Amino acid sequence: MKAIMRLLGAKYMVTSPTGTRYFWRLNSAIKAVENNISRDIVWTLDYKAAYTHRPVFTGVHADANNFNPYQ
Numbered sequence: 001m002k003a004i005m006r007l008l009g010a011k012y013m014v015t016s017p018t019g020t021r022y023f024w025r026l027n028s029a030i031k032a033v034e035n036n037i038s039r040d041i042v043w044t045l046d047y048k049a050a051y052t053h054r055p056v057f058t059g060v061h062a063d064a065n066n067f068n069p070y071q
Contacts, residue, residue, distance in 0.1 A: 013043050
């Protein structure tokens with residue numbers, strides 16, 4: 001599939017558990033990645049990272065560090 005997309009002129013790809021999606025424009029690939037809440041990477045076809053999406057919720061709330069279920 002990658003060879004076919006290269007022949008058609010695709011330049012970027014996004015891999016996810018549901019499959020690999022190919023894009024011709026970087027803006028379209030970034031829009032598709034930003035719709036997800038997980039950390040995703042837009043790759044060029046030669047496997048170089050073109051854009052990394054880091055969602056806002058990446059850490060744990062400060063109060064969760066003091067949580068004790070046995071209180």
